[in-house]
Amino acid sequence: MQSYLDFEKPVAELEGKIAELKNLAQTDEAVSIGDEVSRLQQRADDALRDIYKKLTPWQKTQVARHPQRPHFSNYLSALVTEWTPLAGDRKYAEDPAIQAGFGRIDGVPVAILGQEKGNDTESRLKHNFGMARPEGYRKAVRIMEMADRFGLPVISFVDTAGAYPGIGAEERGQAEAIARSTEKCLEIGVPNLSIVIGEGGSGGAIAIAATNKVLMLEHSVYSVISPEAGASILFRDAGKAQDMAAAQKITAQDLLALKVIDGIIEEPIGGAHRNPEKVFADARAEIVKFLGEYDDDLGPLEIREQRREKFLAIGTALT
Structure with a gap:
């Protein structure tokens, strides 16, 4: 329905x-x-x-959060074959908010990371609404290290309101885990691509999105803080989230203009949830295109340098 x-x-x-x-x-x-x-x-x-x-930025935020919007598990089923999931950070526990493993996309072996929100009450609770604890980011680091060792590209699907802010997560080093994951994204010598498929919230998103190429679905959002949280801090009124969303420049169109992202994947009229198959097909095409841009002649140093220059260039056109 x-x-x-x-x-x-x-x-x-x-x-x-x-x-x-x-x-x-x-x-x-x-x-x-x-x-x-x-x-x-x-x-x-x-x-x-x-x-x-x-659509206003606030309305796009609502579309990005739509309960029927395709989640990582849907992309996994549609795009990936020979999926082999890996669990645990080898330090503390398994975090189901971030799913990770290896598989093939269009026959090409890749490492895959994805934030899963869940699509009903039971699965949302299981995956903690896509908000990862430190173990999730340490698992991501483990997978990226393995991908680097075996020369496999890394594909990330971003969809989170942010990292989990609970006391236990903070006690176990949430900020450090996010920083290490972001660092690992930047230092691996294999190409990596991230696609924001819903919400790209704060450090919880950038931890797996500091990649050679960043794409966003047309009605997804990517921000340093949620509009509600930003409004609470700046205006002492969460009800001003609409104003905050407009001021933040969180839409794919704004971020492409600012060169924070590298491209936009169009959605069907009415959002990705109205025609998921088209979105999956377009995402597959972009991933295959990305994988084709990197050949054996491009070594780890060149890949790292390209990524480095990409992030250092953000904002320079505005100064």
């Missing part, structure tokens, strides 16, 4: 009428609804297109 956001109310009403007509036709075969359904469907499609042409 389709779930609607507040600003999608006009579309919800039209699609509700379409569903009513179809139910009526099932109970009374004499009723002809074809023309009326086509007319209402066209109106719904036009309304959806108009709404998504002018």
Whole structure:
């Protein structure tokens, strides 16, 4: 069943009428609804297109958090074959918020990292809503070290509101774990690509997204802090999250203009959840393209230098 956001109310009403007509036709075969359904469907499609042409940063944040939006596990099933998951950080515990392992994408062996939010109450609790503890980032470091040792590219799927801020996580070195993971992203001698598929929240995101190439889905967001948290700190009012979202420049379009990211993967009208197969196909194409950009002639030093220059160049055009 389709779930609607507040600003999608006009579309919800039209699609509700379409569903009513179809139910009526099932109970009374004499009723002809074809023309009326086509007319209402066209109106719904036009309304959806108009709404998504002018989404505000806050509305894009809501789309990025949509409960039916494809998560890492969905991309894993659609894109990866011969998946071999690895668990644990070899220091403390397993953290299911970050999934990691090895597999093949379009036949090419790769290491894969992904933040999984879960798609129902049970799985969300299991994966801690995609908010990793230190063990998750230390597991990511372990996987990246293995990928570097065996010469495998690293593909990361980013979708988190941020790292878990609980007392236990802080006691076990959350900040240090995030810093080590970010450092490992920057120092490995194999190419790495990250795709923000939903929320890219703060250090929890950059810990696996300090990569040679950073892509974002069209309606995903990437920020140093959530709009609600930023509004609480700056304005002492979480209700001003809409203003904060606009000021932060957190959308894919803003970040591409600022050269913080390297490209945008278009989403179907209405968001990725309305046509996941298209999003998976486009993500696959971008990953295959990225893997093709790095050949055996490009050594570890060149790969590191390219990554280094990319991050050092961020913001220089604004000074």
